[in-house]
Each structure stands twice: as structure tokens, then as C-alpha cells.
Amino acid sequence: MSLVLIEMKLKKQSNGVSIMRIIIDAMGGDNAPGEIVKGALAAIEEYEADILLVGDKERIEEIAGKNLGHRVEIWHTDKILTMRDEPRSILYEKSDTSVGLALKLLKENEGNALVSSGNTGALLVGSSIIVGCMPGIKRPALGALIPFSNKTLLIDAGANLEVSPENFKVSPENFKQFAIMGSIYMDKFIGRKNPTVRLANIGEEENIGTPLLKEVYKLLKECKMINFVGNIEGNKMPTHCSDILLADGFTGNIILKLTEGFRTYIKDMLKEALTNDVFSKIETLAEKSSFKKTYSLFDPEYDAAPFFGIKRLVLKTRGNAHAEHIKSAVRQALFLLKSDFTDEIERQLQDKK
Amino acid sequence: MSLVLIEMKLKKQSNGVSIMRIIIDAMGGDNAPGEIVKGALAAIEEYEADILLVGDKERIEEIAGKNLGHRVEIWHTDKILTMRDEPRSILYEKSDTSVGLALKLLKENEGNALVSSGNTGALLVGSSIIVGCMPGIKRPALGALIPFSNKTLLIDAGANLEVSPENFKVSPENFKQFAIMGSIYMDKFIGRKNPTVRLANIGEEENIGTPLLKEVYKLLKECKMINFVGNIEGNKMPTHCSDILLADGFTGNIILKLTEGFRTYIKDMLKEALTNDVFSKIETLAEKSSFKKTYSLFDPEYDAAPFFGIKRLVLKTRGNAHAEHIKSAVRQALFLLKSDFTDEIERQLQDKK
Numbered sequence: 277m278s279l280v281l282i283e284m285k286l287k288k289q290s291n292g293v294s295i296m297r298i299i300i301d302a303m304g305g306d307n308a309p310g311e312i313v314k315g316a317l318a319a320i321e322e323y324e325a326d327i328l329l330v331g332d333k334e335r336i337e338e339i340a341g342k343n344l345g346h347r348v349e350i351w352h353t354d355k356i357l358t359m360r361d362e363p364r365s366i367l368y369e370k371s372d373t374s375v376g377l378a379l380k381l382l383k384e385n386e387g388n389a390l391v392s393s394g395n396t397g398a399l400l401v402g403s404s405i406i407v408g409c410m411p412g413i414k415r416p417a418l419g420a421l422i423p424f425s426n427k428t429l430l431i432d433a434g435a436n437l438e439v440s441p442e443n444f445k446v447s448p449e450n451f452k453q454f455a456i457m458g459s460i461y462m463d464k465f466i467g468r469k470n471p472t473v474r475l476a477n478i479g480e481e482e483n484i485g486t487p488l489l490k491e492v493y494k495l496l497k498e499c500k501m502i503n504f505v506g507n508i509e510g511n512k513m514p515t516h517c518s519d520i521l522l523a524d525g526f527t528g529n530i531i532l533k534l535t536e537g538f539r540t541y542i543k544d545m546l547k548e549a550l551t552n553d554v555f556s557k558i559e560t561l562a563e564k565s566s567f568k569k570t571y572s573l574f575d576p577e578y579d580a581a582p583f584f585g586i587k588r589l590v591l592k593t594r595g596n597a598h599a600e601h602i603k604s605a606v607r608q609a610l611f612l613l614k615s616d617f618t619d620e621i622e623r624q625l626q627d628k629k
Numbered sequence: 630m631s632l633v634l635i636e637m638k639l640k641k642q643s644n645g646v647s648i649m650r651i652i653i654d655a656m657g658g659d660n661a662p663g664e665i666v667k668g669a670l671a672a673i674e675e676y677e678a679d680i681l682l683v684g685d686k687e688r689i690e691e692i693a694g695k696n697l698g699h700r701v702e703i704w705h706t707d708k709i710l711t712m713r714d715e716p717r718s719i720l721y722e723k724s725d726t727s728v729g730l731a732l733k734l735l736k737e738n739e740g741n742a743l744v745s746s747g748n749t750g751a752l753l754v755g756s757s758i759i760v761g762c763m764p765g766i767k768r769p770a771l772g773a774l775i776p777f778s779n780k781t782l783l784i785d786a787g788a789n790l791e792v793s794p795e796n797f798k799v800s801p802e803n804f805k806q807f808a809i810m811g812s813i814y815m816d817k818f819i820g821r822k823n824p825t826v827r828l829a830n831i832g833e834e835e836n837i838g839t840p841l842l843k844e845v846y847k848l849l850k851e852c853k854m855i856n857f858v859g860n861i862e863g864n865k866m867p868t869h870c871s872d873i874l875l876a877d878g879f880t881g882n883i884i885l886k887l888t889e890g891f892r893t894y895i896k897d898m899l900k901e902a903l904t905n906d907v908f909s910k911i912e913t914l915a916e917k918s919s920f921k922k923t924y925s926l927f928d929p930e931y932d933a934a935p936f937f938g939i940k941r942l943v944l945k946t947r948g949n950a951h952a953e954h955i956k957s958a959v960r961q962a963l964f965l966l967k968s969d970f971t972d973e974i975e976r977q978l979q980d981k982k
């Protein structure tokens with residue numbers, strides 16, 4: 277254990293009630309620490325959770341003012357890992373940054389889950405090496421629910437880029453593991469029985485796409501543990517997607533963010549285009565089920581994405597997270613903790629072996 | 630020259646007027662030959678163009694019935710290249726398929742341009758090898774205009790997948806050529822002076838993305854022939870995109886088709902959600918400029934994508950093209966022919982050397 281951890285003297289729960297504690301990387305993302313701290317404070321107002329903020333004590337206290345109650349603690353570091361830093365630096369020269377320390381604190385059971393808006397690559401490497409992968413899992417992945425006509429789990433939503441050297445590349449076996457973990461999640465947590473899996477590709481036929489995707493297709497087709505129903509093209513995704521949409525991390529990131537971009541674009545255009553009269557009429561229609569769908573598309577639930585395949589719960593929020601996203605990530609962390617997300621995935625993975 | 634071409638006895642224009650002739654691969658795509666033939670017939674109704682349909686004579690005549698006038702000719706073949714066929718087969722065992730023959734006919738000046746909805750990879754290989762690349766161009770690319778808040782040229786929209794072996798991979802130099810050709814097009818044909826170029830990526834920072842994209846960024850930054858303004862993420866694309874959006878063919882295909890998918894999705898939802906009363910009110914608002922934008926987003930112009938870097942004009946329409954897409958592709962081919970698309974790109978490429 278590092279010196280840093282030996283030196284830790286965090287106040288322990290003493291009231292006998294088991295209150296979840298969420299560790300938050302206060303310095304990660306475009307709007308840190310301001311929006312992160314505000315989100316954390318909003319979360320403790322509403323939810324039964326304690327918060328451990330990891331970051332620059334002085335700046336955090338300045339933002340929080342008098343609102344820092346006994347349910348928020350700060351673990352100080354003035355070191356920051358930026359978007360420009362190499363992911364692997366989190367293991368070495370950047371291990372004492374807010375996200376590096378936050379991962380160690382999670383590993384040492386100083387909190388039940390970790391929320392970060394920072395460098396995704398570093399969070400992937402740090403989660404895998406510092407916290408550790410579930411037995412048999414070779415690469416973890418981010419899984420994000422996206423608001424297609426049916427809510428779809430996009431996995432990998434941005435963790436694994438294709439990186440050289442060769443042995444770091446995402447392999448067909450990795451895709452298969454993403455599909456299995458995603459299927460467990462959609463079945464157990466979202467209530468989709470025998471959930472369907474599709475592979476994001478440039479055509480529907482079997483022998484299509486990059487050489488990697490052709491291999492992935494073969495492997496998925498043979499896998500008895502999932503309900504693989506074939507490739508899917510971009511134009512079918514919003515309206516005809518499966519329960520699980522498989523992609524490599526780069527493609528997943530493009531799909532996730534372009535979906536967000538269109539939501540914003542169309543919402544803005546409609547607001548601008550419709551007169552107040554029409555717009556208010558639309559709002560009275562909001563109870564119609566079909567319109568509810570449109571409406572929820574326009575008002576994302578700010579879902580954070582959990583890492584699938586990591587032993588403890590790590591949630592990534594968008595890089596440009598605002599306070600509402602952080603608050604929502606805490607809510608989501610509490611939901612997943614209460615429903616034993618990591619244990620359930622690990623148990624089912626073992627059962628399915 | 631192949632026997633097939635020596636045997637050709639196509640009727641030549643004899644009236645002294647130079648009428649453009651568009652070669653259409655009648656058997657390519659999901660809805661061939663029915664929709665392709667209908668689209669071709671619709672095109673000659675409206676535009677000053679002759680058509681050369683390449684495909685199964687009997688089936689084409691059956692679809693066209695009595696509508697086959699003297700302005701449509703058929704070049705018969707009953708061989709078809711499918712989506713499952715390997716792209717390079719177009720040079721060998723599949724060279725006598727409709728798309729293989731269509732490319733030879735274009736090469737031999739039997740038409741001014743070619744439209745196909747078939748296998749994109751085969752069309753890329755066939756265009757490059759049978760018709761030929763412009764001097765200095767290493768890989769051609771598909772360029773598609775997409776309806777973001779400003780019309781954006783997406784290049785490569787789906788031609789170049791990352792394919793092994795190593796020497797077939799898309800290189801940073803290829804991306805640079807895509808950017809240069811795209812810039813010429815947006816300047817000369819769409820009237821965007823000093824058009825901006827962005828690279829599709831998972832973050833805005835310089836040192837981000839796959840190793841390939843990091844290299845591409847460096848090369849684009851140094852290139853004096855384009856106005857490169859950095860990376861762009863998916864969430865910014867619809868509202869804050871540049872004039873040119875650079876991507877590899879796989880990513881480009883996902884972006885292009887997901888854009889189409891969202892258009893359909895939102896349009897359907899709004900139609901379902903709004904009462905006729907409100908919907909008709911919206912239509913009366915269609916003249917408002919901001920609403921026009923929304924409206925045009927919902928009603929795509931069915932743009933076909935030309936290959937950039939091929940000596941002659943080759944247009945790819947979507948795989949699921951209907952008659953209206955084919956008709957629109959003919960219109961677009963005529964526009965590009967009249968404005969000397971290929972000559973202009975080639976000339977400017979030489980000037981910029």
C-alpha cells in the first residue's frame with residue numbers, strides 16, 4: 277500500500293447505519309471543480325449518501341462556501357490528470373492526481389463507488405490495474421443506455437480505442453465479453469428477457485465491415501450465452517435497434533455523442549421554429565405516450581456510464597459534465613450499488629462458464 | 630480491351646446535340662432492379678439526359694413495360710455482384726457483372742457518369758483500377774453533403790474501411806488528400822471560401838484518439854493547403870460542424886447513416902405525437918427560415934455521394950435506394966458534369982502542388 281494510503285485518516289461511519297459513500301473525482305472534466313462540487317452538494321441534499329471529494333481542498337472549499345456539511349469530506353491533492361495525459365501515466369507519474377488517488381481510495385474501501393468526468397483512457401487503465409478486473413475479463417468496457425426508440429445499452433461506449441502495440445488491440449474475444457456482460461445487465465437490471473444483441477457495422481450482411489468485425493460476427497454467432505441477431509447499420513439504429521448495441525470504443529463514442537448532438541440540435545430548432553402558442557400546445561400533449569417518447573429524447577436523463585468488468589463500481593460521466601450530471605451519476609451509483617451491480621455481473625459470469 | 634467492349638454496338642448520338650448519358654448499374658442495391666429502373670425512367674421524364682441501364686434485359690423490360698423510350702438503352706448482363714462478394718472480385722471473376730461492365734463502359738466513354746447503389750468496396754476498387762485515379766491520388770473517397778446546421782461535406786463517407794494487410798490501410802496522407810479535395814469542392818461548388826476542416830474524433834484536444842488520428846492531426850496542422858481547425862466530437866457535429874468533416878470510411882458511414890436514422894426517427898415521432906391541427910399549423914410555419922431548416926432536415930435531398938479522386942464521375946447512392954434516390958442521383962450527376970467536377974478537382978490539385 278502506498279504512503280498516501282497509509283497516511284489516510286478518514287472519519288469512519290460511527291452511527292452504526294450503513295450509509296453508502298460515493299467517491300467523486302472533483303478535478304476531472306471540462307467544468308471541474310466548480311460543477312463537480314455543486315453536483316456533489318446537490319446530491320447529498322436529495323439522496324442518502326455521503327460524499328468523498330478528491331481534489332484541491334482550498335478550491336473545493338471556496339466553491340462550496342458554507343454548504344460543506346459533515347456528510348462531505350475532502351481528500352486533498354492539487355495534482356490533476358488532464359485529457360492530454362497518456363492513460364498509462366495514471367499508474368506512474370500521475371498516480372497522485374485526483375483520479376489516481378480516487379481509484380486507490382475505492383480499492384481500499386474508503387467508498388462504495390467512484391464517479392469521474394476525467395480522462396476515459398486513464399480511468400480504464402486505472403480501474404483495470406488499480407481496482408482490478410473481474411476473473412476472466414480481459415478488457416472492461418463502458419456501457420451507456422441511449423434513448424433510441426427502445427432504450428439500448430451501447431457497449432463499449434468509449435473505453436477501448438484501438439491502440440497499438442498489437443496486444444493492446446480490442447479482440448473478437450473482448451467483443452464477446454462485452455456482449456455477455458451487456459446481456460446480463462439488460463436482463464437483470466432493465467428487465468429485458470433474452471435480450472437481443474446487434475453489432476454496429478456498415479451493412480447488415482454477415483461478411484461485411486473490417487476484418488476485425490468479420491471475426492467478431494463469427495464468434496458472436498457461435499456464442500450460446502447471448503441472443504445475437506446480426507449486424508445493424510446507422511440508419512436503423514434509432515428505430516430498429518436491439519437491446520444491446522456492440523461497438524468498439526471509438527465507434528461507440530461517436531454513436532453516443534452524435535445521439536446527444538442530434539437531441540440538442542432538434543430541440544433547439546423546434547424551440548426556435550414554433551411559436552409560443554404552438555409550443556405550449558405541444559406541452560399539453562406531453563401526456564400522450566408517443567409524445568412522451570419524443571420529449572424524453574429531448575430531455576436526457578444524463579445517464580453516467582458504468583464500467584463493465586471492473587470489480588468495484590466505477591462510473592464515467594461525460595467530459596463536459598455539469599452539476600446535474602454529477603448529481604444524476606450519484607443517483608445512478610446508489611441504484612447500482614443497491615442492486616448489487618458488480619456482484620451480480622461477476623456471479624452470472626461464473627454461472628455461465 | 631475486353632471482348633465485351635469490342636462487341637459493343639451502342640447507338641451513338643446522331644442529332645448533333647451533346648446530350649449527357651448517365652450509366653446506371655441496374656442490378657446494384659437492395660431494391661434492384663425494380664426501384665433502379667423506375668428511378669431511371671423518372672429521371673428521363675424530368676431531365677435532359679439519356680440513360681444506359683446495365684443489367685438483366687428481360688427483367689428491366691418487364692419492369693419498364695412500355696415506358697422504355699429511345700432515350701434509354703440496356704446493356705445486358707445477368708451477372709450480379711452482391712454485398713457479400715469480396716471487393717476485389719470486381720477485377721477478376723466478377724468483372725462481367727452489372728457494376729463491372731458499367732465501369733468499363735464509363736472508361737470507354739459510353740457514358741459521362743456512372744450511378745450505382747451496389748457494393749461500395751467493389752465500386753471503390755473498380756473505380757480506382759478500371760477507371761483510374763487522378764494523378765497523385767492514392768485512395769479515392771466518397772464525399773457526402775449532410776444536413777447539419779450548416780451543410781457539411783463528410784469525406785470519407787464510407788469508401789475506405791481499414792483493411793489489412795498493412796499497406797492497404799488508410800494512411801494519414803490519405804486523410805490529407807481527402808481534406809484537400811473536399812476543400813476544393815466546398816470552395817468551388819458550394820461557395821464556402823477558405824472552408825474549415827475538422828477531424829471526427831472522441832475529444833477536441835490535439836493528442837487524442839487512435840494512434841492513426843494523432844498522426845493525421847499533426848499532418849493536417851502542418852498542411853498549408855487547407856484551413857484545419859482541429860478535432861470535433863459527435864455531440865458538436867450537428868450544430869458546430871465545419872465545412873468539411875474528415876473521417877475514415879467506417880466512421881464516416883456510421884455518421885452518415887446515423888444522421889439519416891435520426892431524421893427518420895424524429896420525423897416519425899413528431900407526426901405521431903402532434904395532432905393534425907398542430908401539425909398543419911406547423912406546416913404553415915414552414916416559410917419561417919428557422920423552420921425551413923428543420924423541415925429540410927426531415928426531408929433529405931437524397932444526395933448521392935461522388936467519389937473524389939477518380940478520373941471520371943462515379944456516384945454512389947445508398948444501398949437501400951428507392952426510385953427517388955436514383956432520380957436525384959441523375960440530377961446530381963448532371964449538375965456535377967455541367968460544372969466540370971472531375972476536371973476542376975484535378976486542375977486544382979495540380980495548381981496546389
